[in-house]
Amino acid sequence: MAYLEWSRAFIGRVRRDHLGAHMSRAPELAARLASELDQGLLPFLKMGYVEPLRRDLPELIEKSRACRHMLVLGIGGSALGARAMQRAFAPGQDMPGHDGKCLWIADNVCPFQLEEWLKRLDPKDTMVVTISKSGGTIETISQYFIVKDWLQKALGEAWSQHMMVVTDLVKGFLREEAKAFGLPSLEVPDNLGGRYSALSAVGLLPAGFLGIDWEALLDGAAWLAKPLAQDPSSLARHPSFHLACWARSLEEYGYADLIFFCYEPLFATYGPWFGQLWAESLGKDGLGTMPVPATGVTDQHSVNQMFLDGQRNKACLFVTGKSPTEGPAFPGNLPEGWKFLEGKNFGALLKAEAEGTRMALCRHDTPLLHIALDDASPRSGGQLMMLLEAATVFTGWLMGINPLDQPAVELGKRLANAKLGKPGHEEAEKELQAFMAVPEEREIY
Numbered sequence: 212m213a214y215l216e217w218s219r220a221f222i223g224r225v226r227r228d229h230l231g232a233h234m235s236r237a238p239e240l241a242a243r244l245a246s247e248l249d250q251g252l253l254p255f256l257k258m259g260y261v262e263p264l265r266r267d268l269p270e271l272i273e274k275s276r277a278c279r280h281m282l283v284l285g286i287g288g289s290a291l292g293a294r295a296m297q298r299a300f301a302p303g304q305d306m307p308g309h310d311g312k313c314l315w316i317a318d319n320v321c322p323f324q325l326e327e328w329l330k331r332l333d334p335k336d337t338m339v340v341t342i343s344k345s346g347g348t349i350e351t352i353s354q355y356f357i358v359k360d361w362l363q364k365a366l367g368e369a370w371s372q373h374m375m376v377v378t379d380l381v382k383g384f385l386r387e388e389a390k391a392f393g394l395p396s397l398e399v400p401d402n403l404g405g406r407y408s409a410l411s412a413v414g415l416l417p418a419g420f421l422g423i424d425w426e427a428l429l430d431g432a433a434w435l436a437k438p439l440a441q442d443p444s445s446l447a448r449h450p451s452f453h454l455a456c457w458a459r460s461l462e463e464y465g466y467a468d469l470i471f472f473c474y475e476p477l478f479a480t481y482g483p484w485f486g487q488l489w490a491e492s493l494g495k496d497g498l499g500t501m502p503v504p505a506t507g508v509t510d511q512h513s514v515n516q517m518f519l520d521g522q523r524n525k526a527c528l529f530v531t532g533k534s535p536t537e538g539p540a541f542p543g544n545l546p547e548g549w550k551f552l553e554g555k556n557f558g559a560l561l562k563a564e565a566e567g568t569r570m571a572l573c574r575h576d577t578p579l580l581h582i583a584l585d586d587a588s589p590r591s592g593g594q595l596m597m598l599l600e601a602a603t604v605f606t607g608w609l610m611g612i613n614p615l616d617q618p619a620v621e622l623g624k625r626l627a628n629a630k631l632g633k634p635g636h637e638e639a640e641k642e643l644q645a646f647m648a649v650p651e652e653r654e655i656y
C-alpha cells in the first residue's frame with residue numbers, strides 16, 4: 212500500500228499542533244466540497260466524465276496507433292501530464308534502439324525545434340493531436356496553423372485524417388475547426404482546468420497511443436478520489452486534506468519553498484507536472500509556496516547544497532517508489548575499497564542515497580513529508596496525481612484563494628497578443644509601448 216509517512220513532517224518551526232486550526236475547518240470545507248461537487252465545479256474529483264471517456268477513447272487510440280509518431284500541440288496543463296506519463300510508463304523512446312511508438316510534445320515556442328520536427332517527421336506516419344481546453348491559446352493555435360499547413364501540403368485532402376483535437380465540447384476556435392473539417396475529437400469537460408486534466412483525454416489519448424494502461428491510471432485515481440466524491444464528510448480523514456493542512460501551516464511559519472524531491476527516477480517528470488499544478492493554483496494574493504521539482508539522485512549533485520544549507524525556508528515532499536527492477540548486479544571483481552558494493556544491485560545505491568538525503572534534509576531542519584509509492588505502475592501514478600490535485604485544491608481553500616483560476620498569467624498573454632497586432636488589444640499595446648519606451652541601460656560584455 213502507498214502511504215504518507217509523517218514522522219519527520221514537524222521538524223523545524225512547524226509543530227503538529229499547528230495543524231489543529233486547519234483540521235478544525237474540516238466540517239466547513241466538507242460542506243464546500245459537497246456543494247462544489249454538486250455544482251460540477253470539481254470534475255477532476257467527481258470523475259463523471261470517465262464513463263463517456265471509456266466509451267470514446269479506445270477508437271481514437273486505435274486510429275492514432277496506425278501511425279508510428281504522435282505530435283502533441285499543447286502547453287501547460289495540456290502537455291505536462293502526458294509528458295509525466297510518457298517518462299514514467301513508456302520510457303522506451305529515451306532508450307537505445309527504440310523502434311516502438313514515438314510521442315513528441317510541442318509545448319514551447321521553439322522555432323528551431325518545430326522546424327526540425329517537421330523536417331524529420333513523415334506526415335503519413337504522424338498523428339497530430341492539438342490539445343487546448345480553451346481552444347484559443349496562442350502558442351498552441353499558432354502551432355496548429357503551421358502543422359495543418361504542413362499536413363495539407365504533404366497529404367492534400369487527407370490531412371484531416373492525421374489531425375485530432377481535444378478541446379471544449381462547444382466553445383472555442385479549435386472546436387470550430389473540428390466541426391468544419393470533421394476532425395476526430397474528444398472533449399475536455401466543463402470546469403476541468405488544464406492542470407487538473409491529466410487524467411482525461413488530455414493526458415490519456417497520448418498515454419493510450421504509447422500503449423500505457425490508461426484504465427489503470429484512471430482506476431488508481433478513482434480509488435483515491437472515491438471517499439471524497441461519495442462522502443464529502445470523509446474529508447477530515449483523507450490524506451489529501453492532511454497534506455493540505457500541513458502545506459498551509461508551512462506557509463504560515465515562513466516556509467516559502469516546497470521541494471518535490473522524487474527518488475523514483477521514472478517519476479521524475481511528475482516534478483514539473485506538480486510544479487505547474489501547485490504554482491498556478493496557489494500563487495495568489497501574495498501567498499503560496501514555490502514548488503521546486505528535484506530529481507533524486509541527480510540533484511544531490513546540483514541544488515541539494517542550497518536545499519540543505521541555504522535559507523531555512525524549505526520544506527519537502529519526498530517521493531520514493533519500488534522500481535520495476537533492482538537493476539544490474541555489481542560484478543564480483545571490484546577493486547579494494549569498492550568491494551562493499553559486491554553482491555548488491557545498482558538499485559541499492561538509489562535506496563541508500565534516498566535514505567541519506569532524507570536524513571540530511573531532516574538534520575538541516577527541513578520539514579519532510581514522505582510519499583511512499585506502492586510501485587512505479589500506472590495505478591500508483593494515477594493515485595499520486597489525484598492525491599496531489601485534491602491536496603492542491605484543499606490547500607487553496609485553506610488559504611482563502613481560488614485554486615482553479617490563474618488571473619495573473621493573463622496579462623503576459625494579453626500583451627503578447629497586443630504585440631502581434633490582435634484586434635481588440637489596442638489599449639494593451641499602448642501599455643506595452645510605454646513599458647518598452649523606458650530608456651535601456653545596456654552593459655556590453
Ligand code: PA5
Nearest residue numbers: 287288289343344345348405406
Ligand atoms: O492549467 C491551466 O489552466 C493552464 O496551464 C492551461 O493548461 C494552459 O494555459 C493551456 O490552456 P489551454 O488548454 O486552454 O490551451
